[in-house]
Amino acid sequence: MSLNNRYDFVLVFDVRDGNPNGDPDAGNLPRLDAESGHGLVTDVSLKRKVRNFVGLVKGEQPPFEIYVKEKAILNQTHERAYIEVGAGDELKGEDKKRKGSGDTVDKARAWMCRNFYDVRTFGAVMSTGVNCGQVRGPVQLTFARSVDPVVALEHSITRMAVATEAEAAKQQGDNRTMGRKHTVPYGIYVAHGFVSSFLARQTGFSEEDLELLWQSLENMFEHDRSAARGEMATRGLYVFKHDSELGNAHAHALFERIQIRKKDGVDVARNFADYTVTVDSEALPAGVNLLRKVG
Secondary structure, eight states, X not given: OBOOSOEEEEEEEEEEEEOSSEEGGGXXXXXXXXXXXXXXXXXXXXXXXXXXXXXXXXXXXXXXXXXXXXXXXXXXXXXXXXXXTTOGGGGOSSOSSOOOOXXXXXXXXXXXXXXBHHHXXXXXXXOSSSOOOEEEOSEEEOOEEEEEEOOXXXXXXXXXXXXXXXXXXXXXXXXXXXXXXXXXXXXXXXXXXXXXXXXXXXXXXXXXXXXXXXXHHHHGGGGOOOTTTOEEEEEEEEEEEESSSSOSSOHXXXXXXXXEEEOTTOSSOOSGGGEEEEXXXXXXXXXXEEEEEEO
């Protein structure tokens, strides 16, 4: 069933003693706003977790395959699309940047949307190698930003074992292989999201896909455990459903109804219980309903 409503949503999650999103340009330190000290988690990181969850739950089977995944060779996927739509003859020749006819590109784009969940959800640029066009996804996410400034800690770690005999011969006494680990002691992060029914019709994003998105956002951290990420959990998912496709209120005004503040007397927060989450669900704008998925 196709979407006939606009949705705006607020995702709230926290991290304790972990690195929610390392910055490879800064030695994998947790991402920070340099001016305010607030922590950041990119939209790309959040989408990665959604993709991983969908792949896990749906077993990488059409129509829930994942286009952007570890070790995926995208150009081979594009060639597969051409074969599936009956345009395999256009793959012949030496030109490695075959653009394809307009009709073929449209068919390949539609096939990609039908088979790959993340293409019809988040969109994709599929013009490398064989051209499958571009898709503008109906679901968009912002960076997540921490409610309060966070502290990025650096920990020295050692490894007892060595990799080679030469290293073992050089190792004297307590000298061990050294390393670094970065964590945030505690932080609550908030991201905003948007779902457009107009773009959903273009990609085939359905009500079933939307429910899978909510399920993914609620549970994605439960299946993304690692020592590096510490303890992460979805603490709130607040969905504003509009009665119309254009929307019945401005997104920013709806987002402001979700307020998260430290409790009185708490100087250094180290737990979700140190915060109060206030949800103003009274006197919502006409035509807007608050669906509280979590929280």
